[in-house]
């Protein structure tokens with residue numbers, strides 16, 4: 001069976017894409033799934049969050065996308081069980097430009113992944129904060145999208161645009177693509193605004209909204225500086241446990 005591919009996408013910056021991608025991947029791996037994480041952001045936060053030094057890398061997603069390295073050459077076995085990584089660093093910033101001239105430029109990630117898809121149960125792609133060609137590549141390679149979102153005033157505006165992009169990719173390149181869920185991150189139920197925005201999201205996207213919300217948690221922000229998913233850094237933290245619940249919910253939707 002080929003891996004189920006999940007893209008974590010939202011063009012808004014700092015909404016919790018990377019934190020969600022790493023921690024849901026780690027939770028799934030702890031439940032016995034073989035997981036491959038793809039860092040598809042030039043910021044390389046997933047890479048450093050797993051304790052990998054971004055500067056010393058020879059085979060990253062950049063070399064993979066432009067076709068000079070195979071997935072097998074790019075895969076790093078991390079120190080966490082059942083959790084592999086294709087890393088990224090700032091070189092990926094140039095890929096956008098180089099991909100422009102390639103045939104089927106939207107399918108580079110899908111083609112890169114194809115030879116290793118059978119070796120995993122899940123592939124999780126951390127997207128950059130843009131609706132660029134890198135995100136389009138992730139959406140073309142994916143079976144499902146998870147949309148991490150913060151309950152802020154402008155959150156819904158960005159969501160409409162993202163939904164339009166997802167619809168376009170679905171129509172043009174990837175008819176099977178589904179929205180697996182909207183995941184509310186950094187939620188604070190004591191803030192009126194957060195509660196109001198959540199109500200608004202429920203009004204329009206009730207069927208997509210995951211029943212689990214991720215609370216604000218300092219441990220979730222500390223874990224990457226220790227190069228670990230929160231599950232290893234502080235397994236009993238409420239943020240960690242919320243991610244485990246979110247992972248279970250997503251696995252149930254696949």
Ligand SMILES: Nc1ncnc2c1ncn2[C@@H]1O[C@H](COP(=O)(O)OP(=O)(O)OP(=O)(O)O)[C@@H](O)[C@H]1O
Nearest residue numbers: 013014015016017018019129186215216217220221
């Ligand atoms: N539940 C949480 N509680 C507290 N802080 C959080 C939580 N989730 C994420 N953060 C922090 O918020 C910041 C943004 O999170 P993250 O990097 O995951 O977002 P992102 O969407 O990947 O950002 P970018 O768009 O830059 O890639 C980080 O400093 C992260 O540690």
Ligand SMILES: [Mg+2]
Nearest residue numbers: 017018041045
């Ligand atoms: Mg990120």
